[in-house]
Amino acid sequence: MKRTMLSGNEAIARGAFEAGVKVASAYPGTPSTEILENITRYPTVDASWAPNEKVALEVGIGASFGGGRALVAMKHVGVNVAADPLFTLSYTGVRGGLVLVTADDPELHSSQNEQDNRNYAKFAKMPMFEPADSQEALDFTRLALEVSEQFDTPVFLRSTTRISHSKSVVEIGEPVTSLPDTSIKKDPAKFVMLPGNARKRHVVIEDRLHRMEEWACQQPFNRIEIGEGKIGVITSGVSYLYAKETLPEADILKLGMVYPLPKQLIRDFASRYDTLYVIEELDPFIEEQVRAMGIAVHGKDILPICGELTPGRLKKALTGKEDVPFHAPQEPLPNRPPNMCPGCPHRSVFLTLNRLKAFVTGDIGCYTLGFMEPLSAMDTCICMGASIGNATGMAKVLNAEEAQRIVAVIGDSTFLHTGINGLMDMVYNNSKATVLILDNRTTAMTGRQENPGSGYTLAGDPSYRIDIEALCRSVGVKNVTVVDPYDIDHTRTVIKAEMERPEVSVVIARRACMLVKRDPVKRQAALKVDAEKCTGCKACLQLGCPAIEWQPDAGDKGKAVINPLLCCGCGLCPQMCHFDAIGGHSEG
Amino acid sequence: MKDKVTNVLISGVGGQGILLASEVLSEVLMLAGYDVKKNEIHGMAQRGGSVVSHIRFGTKVYSSIIPEGEGDILLGFELLETYRYLPLLRKGAKIIVNDLKILPPPVTLGKETYPDNVQAKIQQAFPDTLLVKGADLAKQVGNPRTVNMALLGAMSGALPIDNQLWTDTLRCMVPERFLEANLEAFTLGSRAALACS
Numbered sequence: 001m002k003r004t005m006l007s008g009n010e011a012i013a014r015g016a017f018e019a020g021v022k023v024a025s026a027y028p029g030t031p032s033t034e035i036l037e038n039i040t041r042y043p044t045v046d047a048s049w050a051p052n053e054k055v056a057l058e059v060g061i062g063a064s065f066g067g068g069r070a071l072v073a074m075k076h077v078g079v080n081v082a083a084d085p086l087f088t089l090s091y092t093g094v095r096g097g098l099v100l101v102t103a104d105d106p107e108l109h110s111s112q113n114e115q116d117n118r119n120y121a122k123f124a125k126m127p128m129f130e131p132a133d134s135q136e137a138l139d140f141t142r143l144a145l146e147v148s149e150q151f152d153t154p155v156f157l158r159s160t161t162r163i164s165h166s167k168s169v170v171e172i173g174e175p176v177t178s179l180p181d182t183s184i185k186k187d188p189a190k191f192v193m194l195p196g197n198a199r200k201r202h203v204v205i206e207d208r209l210h211r212m213e214e215w216a217c218q219q220p221f222n223r224i225e226i227g228e229g230k231i232g233v234i235t236s237g238v239s240y241l242y243a244k245e246t247l248p249e250a251d252i253l254k255l256g257m258v259y260p261l262p263k264q265l266i267r268d269f270a271s272r273y274d275t276l277y278v279i280e281e282l283d284p285f286i287e288e289q290v291r292a293m294g295i296a297v298h299g300k301d302i303l304p305i306c307g308e309l310t311p312g313r314l315k316k317a318l319t320g321k322e323d324v325p326f327h328a329p330q331e332p333l334p335n336r337p338p339n340m341c342p343g344c345p346h347r348s349v350f351l352t353l354n355r356l357k358a359f360v361t362g363d364i365g366c367y368t369l370g371f372m373e374p375l376s377a378m379d380t381c382i383c384m385g386a387s388i389g390n391a392t393g394m395a396k397v398l399n400a401e402e403a404q405r406i407v408a409v410i411g412d413s414t415f416l417h418t419g420i421n422g423l424m425d426m427v428y429n430n431s432k433a434t435v436l437i438l439d440n441r442t443t444a445m446t447g448r449q450e451n452p453g454s455g456y457t458l459a460g461d462p463s464y465r466i467d468i469e470a471l472c473r474s475v476g477v478k479n480v481t482v483v484d485p486y487d488i489d490h491t492r493t494v495i496k497a498e499m500e501r502p503e504v505s506v507v508i509a510r511r512a513c514m515l516v517k518r519d520p521v522k523r524q525a526a527l528k529v530d531a532e533k534c535t536g537c538k539a540c541l542q543l544g545c546p547a548i549e550w551q552p553d554a555g556d557k558g559k560a561v562i563n564p565l566l567c568c569g570c571g572l573c574p575q576m577c578h579f580d581a582i583g584g585h586s587e588g
Numbered sequence: 589m590k591d592k593v594t595n596v597l598i599s600g601v602g603g604q605g606i607l608l609a610s611e612v613l614s615e616v617l618m619l620a621g622y623d624v625k626k627n628e629i630h631g632m633a634q635r636g637g638s639v640v641s642h643i644r645f646g647t648k649v650y651s652s653i654i655p656e657g658e659g660d661i662l663l664g665f666e667l668l669e670t671y672r673y674l675p676l677l678r679k680g681a682k683i684i685v686n687d688l689k690i691l692p693p694p695v696t697l698g699k700e701t702y703p704d705n706v707q708a709k710i711q712q713a714f715p716d717t718l719l720v721k722g723a724d725l726a727k728q729v730g731n732p733r734t735v736n737m738a739l740l741g742a743m744s745g746a747l748p749i750d751n752q753l754w755t756d757t758l759r760c761m762v763p764e765r766f767l768e769a770n771l772e773a774f775t776l777g778s779r780a781a782l783a784c785s
Contacts, residue, residue, distance in 0.1 A: 003618065004618075005614055005615055005618045005624065005626075109629045110629070133625075161629070162627060162652060162653070165627055165628065165629065166625060166626065166627035166652040167611075167614055167624070167625070167626045167627070168623075168624065168625045168626075168649075168652070169618055169623055169624055241650040241651045241652070242650075242651050242653075244650040244651075245650045245651045245655075310651075310653050310655075311651050311653060311655045312655050312656050315655070322656075323655050323656035323657050323658075324656070324657055325656050325657045325674070325675035325676070325677075326657050326677060326678055326679040326681075326713075327674050327675070327677065327679075327713040327714070328674060328675040329671055329672070329674060329675075329703070329709070331703055332700075333668065333671065333672055333703060334668070334692045334694050334695050334700035334701065334702060334703075335638075335692060335694055335700065336601065336636070336637055336638040336668070336669070336692035336693075337637055337692075337693065337694075338602065338636055338637035339636040339637070339693055341636070372693075373693075373694075373697060373699070374697060541696065541697060544693060544697075546636050546693065548696070549691055549696060550691070550695075550696045550697075550698070552698075565732055
C-alpha cells in the first residue's frame, strides 16, 4: 500500500479510477473543480467539462444506461441546475454505477449561498455518503459506485470545502479488475419515465429506501466508537473530526451514510445515554430525523446553523467557553479583500460602466469582484446566468430613461452555461437592455478551466471554439460588437452607443485572461511612474489595480508608484493619466 | 514530539507562493512518518486576498483547523498578514516573518490605514520572532519568485525534519527549470535563520 498526501478532491478522483469509472463529467465550481482536473491523470477514464451541471449529469446518466460506471461532480449550487434530471434519475435507477459528488461550501468561502445539500438526498430519495477525510473520500467513492449497482440507485457523495481542500494521508488501492461490459440494452419500463412507467418506479424507490435503511445498520461505514460511556454523539463528515477533537471522551456513532439513516442502530445507540448530541454543520438534517423517531437530543439548540462548524465554535457551544487567544491586535486591521489581477481585462469595462452610471445586473465569475470599490459597478448577483434575465425583467418595469441604464454583464463560460437562454428570451420578447459578454477565453474564477468557447477540452486537446458572435446573431441579436477592453476610449464609446440603442444589443469585450494556462498572454515589461510628472491626482487609482501603489509621503500630495513585480504592462493606467506620467519600462 | 499535535500556520497575500510552501511542508512531514492534515481556502479568497494555510502533524490528527490560541509556529509572508493571525498562536509561539509590507487596496485608496510598527508589535507579544529579509535572499539567488522557498528554509530549523528530506522533497515537487534556484533560496533561508539563533 502506498501512502501519499491527497486532498479530498484528489482522493475522489483516485477512488473513481480505482472503481473503474468510465465516464466523468462536470462543470467547474469551487470547491469541486479539482476532482475532474485530477481524473485526467487516469487515461482509463473519459473525463470532460460540460457546459453546465445539468448536461454533466445527463452525460453521466447516458454512460450509466450504457452499462459504464460514471461520476459527475459539481458544487452545491450546481445541483440546483442538475436537479431536473436528478429527481427522475432516482426513479429510473442505474445500469452502471453512478455517483454524483456535491461539494458544499459552509461559510460561503467562494459561493453565493450556503445551502446544505444533504436535503437533496431526502428530497430526491437517494442515498448519500459523507466522508470525513481524504481516505474516506477515496474509500466512499469506490463504495458508492458498488452500492449504486447493488441497490439500482444513483448515489450522492457529499463533500464540503474542508474535505475537498484539506490534504491528509491516504493509502491508495488497486483498480478493480472485473467490470460488466457496456452494451445497448433496451429496458423502456425502467428508462422511459412517462407516467405509466414512473408510477411503478415510485413504488420501487420507496421500497429501496426501506431496504437500504435496514442494510445500513449492519455496515462498517456506520460505526460506534466507544469512549467513557457517559455522553453519546451522533455525527458525520467533517463534524466527526471536530467532535473527536472537542469531546475525546464521548461515545460516537459515526455515520458514513447520512441518508437513509440506520434507524435501529440509532435507537440502540441512543438508549444508552442520558445526554445525546447530534453534532452537524449547517441544517439540523440528522437531528430532525432523530427527533422524529421520538429521541431527545441536543443539536441546533446549542450549535450554530449559519457558517461552518470549527473546533472552537463546537467547544463554545458545548461548554460555553471560548478559546482565548494569548494575544490579539488591539487596533482595527485593514481588510484585504480579493481583487481582480493586474492586467485583468475586466477592469476597464467596470470603470466604463461606473462612469456611464449603468445599473449592472451581474453574474458569477471573477468579474463579480467588479462590485468592489473603486470600480463599484455591479449591482446584482444571483446565480449562474441570471444577469440577462434580471436585466430583461428590470427593464420591463422602468421608464425608458432608466431602462437605458440597465446592462447585463456575464462571462464567456457563464454565458454558455445558462446565459444563452436569457438572451433568447430578450430577443423573443423584445427587451431594451444591453448585454456585455466579458470573453476572457477561460473559466477564470475557478482556476482557468476550458469551456466550449475556449477551443480546448479538459484533456488539453484542441476542439471547436464556439463563435460567440455567430451564436448571438443566430438567436436574433442584430447588434453584436466586439471591443478590446484594453482600449478604454473605444470600449466606452461602443458601450455608451449600445446602451442608448432601444433594442437588444450585445457587446463582447474580448481579451484573454492574463493567467490563462494555454497560449499565455505575453507579459509586457512593467510600466513606471515618472515622479517628476506625477501630480498626485489619483486618477490611476480609479482602476483599482493592485500593481499601482500609493506613497502618501512623496511630494506635496503623495504620488503613485508601480510595483514592478505585479505590473504586467497592460497599458490601462497610461490611458488614465492626464499628465503623461506613466509609461516607459521600470528598470530592475 | 510525535505524541503531541504540532500546529503550523503559513499566512500572507494570495499569489505569494503560500500554496506551494504549504504543499512542500506537508509532504515533508508525511515522508517523515507523521500523520498530517493541512487546509487552506482556494477560489475567491486567493486573488490578492488574505490567505492562511493550516498544517497540523503528530501521531494522530483529527481536525485540519487549528483552534485559536494553539498555533506553535507562524510563517508570515507579509507583516500585516502575520499580525492578523496572532490570535491563533499560543504563548511563546515561534514566528518567522518576511520583512515586507503589501498595502491592501482599501489602504491604497485611503479608506483604511496600515497599522504602525507592526514588526515591533509582533516581537513584543512573541519574543521568539525571526525577521527574514526574503526579498534580499531571493535577489541573491537572482529570482524574485523564490522568496517562498527562502522563507520555508528559514522555518525549516524549527521542525524535527532532516535536512536531506527537505532537499529530496523539493527535488520531487519543484519543476526542473526552477529547481536549482529554489534549492538555493531554501538553503540561504535556513542559513539566515541559523545566523540569527
